[in-house]
Amino acid sequence: MFAQVTTSAATSCSGATSCTDYVDLLHSYLTVLIFGALAVLLVVAMLGVASILRPSSNRKGRYQDQKQITYESGVDPVGSMWTQSQVRYYVFALLFVMFDVEAVFIFPWATRLEAYGLFGLIEMGIFVFILLLGLIYAWRKGVLKWV
Numbered sequence: 798m799f800a801q802v803t804t805s806a807a808t809s810c811s812g813a814t815s816c817t818d819y820v821d822l823l824h825s826y827l828t829v830l831i832f833g834a835l836a837v838l839l840v841v842a843m844l845g846v847a848s849i850l851r852p853s854s855n856r857k858g859r860y861q862d863q864k865q866i867t868y869e870s871g872v873d874p875v876g877s878m879w880t881q882s883q884v885r886y887y888v889f890a891l892l893f894v895m896f897d898v899e900a901v902f903i904f905p906w907a908t909r910l911e912a913y914g915l916f917g918l919i920e921m922g923i924f925v926f927i928l929l930l931g932l933i934y935a936w937r938k939g940v941l942k943w944v
Contacts, residue, residue, distance in 0.1 A: 888940050892932075899928050 906913070906921050913920075935941055 885940065885942075888935075889943070892935055892940065895931070896928070899925075 902924070903921070906917065910917060
């Protein structure tokens with residue numbers, strides 16, 4: 798059976814360069830596989846060391862119970878831990894992310910402006926205009942008011 802596999806592999810490579818290229822391709826995939834395995838092994842090893850070194854929480858007592866309560870900025874919790882946040886903070890954060898992503902698209906365009914020419918300038922103008930329309934819409938709806 799091994800002789801059949803080697804003969805079929807030998808007949809599948811018609812030229813020496815194509816077989817060499819195929820072997821180089823397999824070597825590069827093997828390198829990726831090795832790095833992936835090392836990454837997984839490193840994560841497992843770090844989690845194992847952390848589970849060995851962390852303090853145990855199955856001890857009972859006053860000190861251990863105090864470790865389990867919520868603690869925020871040095872203030873002990875009073876009342877219910879559940880509070881409702883206003884939606885405008887999330888919308889404000891979403892608008893920030895949107896315009897931050899806009900900057901990610903504008904900076905590479907600005908570095909290659911000469912290569913893109915007039916067409917690139919018009920396309921970026923359309924992009925900024927659409928984002929400006931979104932900003933005007935959010936402003937008119939009152940989303941940008943913090944208080």
